[in-house]
Amino acid sequence: xxxxxxxxxxxxxxxxxxxxxxxxxxxxxxxxxxxxxxxxxxxxxxxxxxxxxxxxxxxxxxxxxxxxxxxxxxxxxxxxxxxxxxxxxxxxxxxxxxxxxxxxxxxxxxxxxxxxxxxxxxxxxxxxxxxxxxxxxxxxxxxxxxxxxxxxxxxxxxxxxxxxxxxxxxxxxxxxxxxxxxxxxxxxxxxxxxxxxxxxxxxxxxxxxxxxxxxxxxxxxxxxxxxxxxxxxxxxxxxxxxxxxxxxxxxxxxxxxxxxxxxxxxxxxxxxxxxx
Numbered sequence: 001x002x003x004x005x006x007x008x009x010x011x012x013x014x015x016x017x018x019x020x021x022x023x024x025x026x027x028x029x030x031x032x033x034x035x036x037x038x039x040x041x042x043x044x045x046x047x048x049x050x051x052x053x054x055x056x057x058x059x060x061x062x063x064x065x066x067x068x069x070x071x072x073x074x075x076x077x078x079x080x081x082x083x084x085x086x087x088x089x090x091x092x093x094x095x096x097x098x099x100x101x102x103x104x105x106x107x108x109x110x111x112x113x114x115x116x117x118x119x120x121x122x123x124x125x126x127x128x129x130x131x132x133x134x135x136x137x138x139x140x141x142x143x144x145x146x147x148x149x150x151x152x153x154x155x156x157x158x159x160x161x162x163x164x165x166x167x168x169x170x171x172x173x174x175x176x177x178x179x180x181x182x183x184x185x186x187x188x189x190x191x192x193x194x195x196x197x198x199x200x201x202x203x204x205x206x207x208x209x210x211x212x213x214x215x216x217x218x219x220x221x222x223x224x225x226x227x228x229x230x231x232x233x234x235x236x237x238x239x240x241x242x243x244x245x246x247x248x249x250x251x252x253x254x255x256x257x258x259x260x261x262x263x264x265x266x267x268x269x270x271x272x273x274x275x276x
Contacts, residue, residue, distance in 0.1 A: 014168050015088075015111050016042040016122040017161055018080050020136055023049045023128050029060025029068070030158035031125075036064035038165035043071045044080045044122070077124075077136055082192035085119040086111075089140035090160055091132050092153055098226035100142045107144040108167035119188050123164055125157050138225035139191065186234035193238045198225050204245050 017035055022028050022045060032043060045052060052073045061068050074080035081087055088107050089099075102110070111121050124140055126132035137143065146155060146163060155163075202221060211217040233241075 014040045014042075014115060014121075016044055016084065016120075017165075018044045018046065018077070018087075018122050018124050019048075019157065020046045020077055020124060020132060021049065021127050022157065025050055025054035025056030026060040027128065027157050028054060028071075029057035029062075029064075031161045032057065032061040032064040032067035032071070034158050034162035034165050035067050036061075037162070038169040040165050040168065041067055041070060043067050045071060045073045046077050046080050047075060048073065077139060078191070078195050081122055081124075081139060082190060082195070083120060084122045084191045085188040086114050086121045087124060087140045087191060088122070088142055088144045089124045089132055089137045090144050090146075090164070091126065091137060092145055092148070098223065099137070099140070099229070102142055102144050104144055104146060104163055104167045107142070108164070108171040110142075111168060112171040120190075125160055128157060134222045135225075138222050138229065139195070141229055186236050189233040189235045189238045193235060194229060194233060197233070197238050197242060198228060200242050200245050201228065204249055207249075 017031065017040060019028065019031065022031075025048075028043075028045065028048065035041065035043060048054070050056075052071065053068075058065065058068050088102070088111070107123075111123075114121050123144070124132060124136060126136065144164070146160065148155065201224065205211065205224075211220050
């Protein structure tokens with residue numbers, strides 16, 4: 001469908017689109033085209049199967065070269081979302097009820113509100129064959145699910161990105177009169193800080209034999225991360241929680257002092273306050 005007007009101002013805002021282990025360059029290119037249609041420009045790839053850059057992706061992007069040229073590749077999902085404050089995971093499968101499930105309309109309104117308050121956001125899209133894993137979803141704050149025909153529920157990556165990109169664009173027109181939260185006074189934590197919290201808690205628990213029996217550890221870690229990521233942490237809150245964990249690491253139940261590892265940014269006093 002024709003209709004590109006190169007004389008108009010190019011929109012360039014909104015959440016990052018993160019594709020986890022995409023397979024075909026053509027699919028990546030169609031994602032870039034869908035993004036450009038609705039003003040999204042930041043595309044991040046986690047371990048694309050066929051490598052990057054991709055001539056097939058550029059061809060399928062249909063002149064969305066600004067998206068293709070700005071694409072960044074990451075080795076892990078943790079690295080891809082490290083600088084973001086809030087992330088949605090797109091999935092059609094139930095995830096044990098640990099995370100809120102939103103419609104595309106509600107998700108877009110939330111993303112628009114966070115964009116206006118200066119937070120960095122992203123949307124995760126999974127592999128062509130298997131979607132997002134439980135480990136992937138555990139790193140997100142909330143889930144977004146598309147209302148599709150249950151008898152034929154499969155969407156390809158470009159279709160899913162197109163739907164979310166459309167809702168993002170539409171949210172700039174709709175009045176945000178029902179956003180269920182206020183902007184925090186403190187800076188929101190980045191995903192890098194949240195993952196640091198995950199790892200800190202898991203190491204402390206592992207040292208005390210929490211993950212038992214061993215063959216259930218992966219599932220227990222998934223559930224733990226899902227619970228810890230149910231709410232959006234601010235940076236000071238991350239420091240407080242990690243200060244608590246560090247305090248537990250310092251002392252055994254018998255009061256013996258244990259060696260400690262400094263926590264980045266930690267400077268906690270007895271009241272749990274953190275400065276710096």
